[in-house]
Amino acid sequence: MKIKAKLTNNIVKVKVLAKHEMSTYSQAQKRTGDSSNANFITHLKASIKDEIVFEVSTSQFLSKNPIFKFKFKDGKKGDVLTMTWTDRKGNTKTSKTKIK
Numbered sequence: 001m002k003i004k005a006k007l008t009n010n011i012v013k014v015k016v017l018a019k020h021e022m023s024t025y026s027q028a029q030k031r032t033g034d035s036s037n038a039n040f041i042t043h044l045k046a047s048i049k050d051e052i053v054f055e056v057s058t059s060q061f062l063s064k065n066p067i068f069k070f071k072f073k074d075g076k077k078g079d080v081l082t083m084t085w086t087d088r089k090g091n092t093k094t095s096k097t098k099i100k
Contacts, residue, residue, distance in 0.1 A: 007076070
């Protein structure tokens with residue numbers, strides 16, 4: 001994942017590129033003849049320390065390598081923002097960045 005987090009006027013603006021193939025049910029059906037091979041991000045979570053600042057459940061209708069943008073209050077410069085996604089097959093990816 002590529003993450004940018006910037007503090008401006010007590011609001012942290014975050015932009016995340018979540019690298020993932022994002023295979024839909026119909027794409028899996030065409031490729032393998034079995035729609036159960038579909039694999040896409042189903043959950044994305046952002047946290048600072050143990051506090052969740054953003055959480056979303058997603059579906060197959062996102063593009064390959066989706067970009068997420070969100071804002072939250074009360075972040076501080078230097079805080080470590082941890083992003084984690086989970087896909088349909090249970091794989092996870094975690095990345096961290098410092099707020100600038």
